Amino acid sequence: MLNTRRGRPPLLTMDDEERITQLLEAVAGGTGVKAAAAELGLSLSPVYRLRRQNRRFRDALTVAVRAGRSTRMQPVKHGTESTYVNRGCRCERCVPAAAAARAGRKQGARGGRESSG
Protein backbone atom coordinates (compact mmCIF):
# COMPACT_ATOMS: atom_id res chain seq x y z
CA MET A 1 0.00 0.00 0.00
CA LEU A 2 1.38 3.36 -0.96
CA ASN A 3 1.50 6.03 1.62
CA THR A 4 2.80 9.13 -0.03
CA ARG A 5 1.31 12.23 1.43
CA ARG A 6 3.49 14.71 -0.35
CA GLY A 7 1.60 16.52 -3.06
CA ARG A 8 -1.17 14.00 -2.93
CA PRO A 9 -3.66 14.72 -5.68
CA PRO A 10 -7.30 14.83 -4.65
CA LEU A 11 -8.17 11.31 -5.65
CA LEU A 12 -11.01 9.14 -4.61
CA THR A 13 -10.63 5.39 -4.33
CA MET A 14 -12.74 2.59 -2.99
CA ASP A 15 -10.36 2.49 -0.02
CA ASP A 16 -11.83 5.81 1.04
CA GLU A 17 -14.84 4.07 2.48
CA GLU A 18 -15.64 6.90 4.82
CA ARG A 19 -15.68 9.52 2.12
CA ILE A 20 -17.54 7.28 -0.28
CA THR A 21 -20.21 6.73 2.33
CA GLN A 22 -20.43 10.43 3.10
CA LEU A 23 -20.65 11.26 -0.56
CA LEU A 24 -23.37 8.73 -1.26
CA GLU A 25 -25.36 9.74 1.80
CA ALA A 26 -25.22 13.39 0.88
CA VAL A 27 -26.27 12.68 -2.70
CA ALA A 28 -29.09 10.41 -1.58
CA GLY A 29 -30.22 13.15 0.76
CA GLY A 30 -30.71 15.49 -2.17
CA THR A 31 -27.34 17.22 -2.43
CA GLY A 32 -25.96 17.51 -5.95
CA VAL A 33 -22.96 15.32 -6.77
CA LYS A 34 -20.80 18.36 -7.30
CA ALA A 35 -21.75 19.95 -4.00
CA ALA A 36 -21.40 16.66 -2.17
CA ALA A 37 -17.93 16.17 -3.63
CA ALA A 38 -16.98 19.73 -2.76
CA GLU A 39 -17.89 19.06 0.86
CA LEU A 40 -15.24 16.37 0.85
CA GLY A 41 -12.74 18.66 -0.78
CA LEU A 42 -13.07 17.00 -4.14
CA SER A 43 -13.93 18.18 -7.58
CA LEU A 44 -16.18 16.21 -9.84
CA SER A 45 -13.42 14.59 -11.87
CA PRO A 46 -12.13 12.13 -9.25
CA VAL A 47 -15.71 11.13 -8.57
CA TYR A 48 -16.45 10.54 -12.22
CA ARG A 49 -13.14 8.83 -12.70
CA LEU A 50 -13.91 6.35 -9.95
CA ARG A 51 -17.35 5.87 -11.40
CA ARG A 52 -15.78 4.86 -14.70
CA GLN A 53 -13.32 2.54 -13.01
CA ASN A 54 -15.44 0.87 -10.43
CA ARG A 55 -18.71 -0.73 -11.23
CA ARG A 56 -19.80 -1.07 -7.63
CA PHE A 57 -19.33 2.62 -7.06
CA ARG A 58 -21.08 3.43 -10.30
CA ASP A 59 -24.12 1.43 -9.27
CA ALA A 60 -24.14 2.93 -5.79
CA LEU A 61 -23.87 6.43 -7.18
CA THR A 62 -26.66 5.81 -9.63
CA VAL A 63 -28.90 4.64 -6.82
CA ALA A 64 -27.93 7.61 -4.66
CA VAL A 65 -28.56 10.11 -7.44
CA ARG A 66 -31.95 8.61 -8.08
CA ALA A 67 -32.83 8.67 -4.39
CA GLY A 68 -31.65 12.26 -4.13
CA ARG A 69 -33.75 13.28 -7.08
CA SER A 70 -36.90 11.82 -5.63
CA THR A 71 -36.09 13.36 -2.26
CA ARG A 72 -35.91 16.76 -3.90
CA MET A 73 -39.03 16.21 -5.92
CA GLN A 74 -41.12 15.32 -2.93
CA PRO A 75 -43.05 18.28 -1.70
CA VAL A 76 -42.17 19.05 1.87
CA LYS A 77 -45.01 17.94 4.05
CA HIS A 78 -45.15 20.30 6.95
CA GLY A 79 -46.64 19.35 10.25
CA THR A 80 -44.80 16.02 10.49
CA GLU A 81 -42.09 14.81 12.77
CA SER A 82 -40.03 13.43 9.89
CA THR A 83 -39.86 16.85 8.25
CA TYR A 84 -38.70 18.26 11.56
CA VAL A 85 -36.04 15.57 11.93
CA ASN A 86 -34.93 14.88 8.37
CA ARG A 87 -35.27 18.30 6.87
CA GLY A 88 -34.51 20.28 9.94
CA CYS A 89 -37.68 22.28 9.52
CA ARG A 90 -38.59 24.38 12.51
CA CYS A 91 -41.76 25.95 11.21
CA GLU A 92 -44.84 26.57 13.31
CA ARG A 93 -46.39 23.32 12.11
CA CYS A 94 -43.44 20.94 12.30
CA VAL A 95 -42.27 21.99 15.76
CA PRO A 96 -45.54 21.10 17.55
CA ALA A 97 -45.94 17.97 15.42
CA ALA A 98 -42.52 16.73 16.49
CA ALA A 99 -43.23 17.62 20.12
CA ALA A 100 -46.56 15.81 19.98
CA ALA A 101 -45.01 12.73 18.39
CA ARG A 102 -42.34 12.65 21.04
CA ALA A 103 -44.87 13.11 23.84
CA GLY A 104 -47.04 10.40 22.32
CA ARG A 105 -44.17 7.98 22.32
CA LYS A 106 -43.39 8.76 25.92
CA GLN A 107 -46.97 8.21 26.97
CA GLY A 108 -47.19 5.09 24.86
CA ALA A 109 -44.16 3.71 26.62
CA ARG A 110 -45.32 1.58 29.50
CA GLY A 111 -46.17 3.25 32.75
CA GLY A 112 -47.60 6.39 31.19
CA ARG A 113 -45.64 8.53 33.56
CA GLU A 114 -46.51 12.17 33.12
CA SER A 115 -44.13 14.99 33.29
CA SER A 116 -44.63 18.48 32.11
CA GLY A 117 -41.66 20.53 31.25
Ligand SMILES: [Zn+2]
Ligand atom coordinates in the same frame (compact mmCIF):
# COMPACT_ATOMS: atom_id res chain seq x y z
ZN1 LIG B 1 -42.26 22.67 8.51
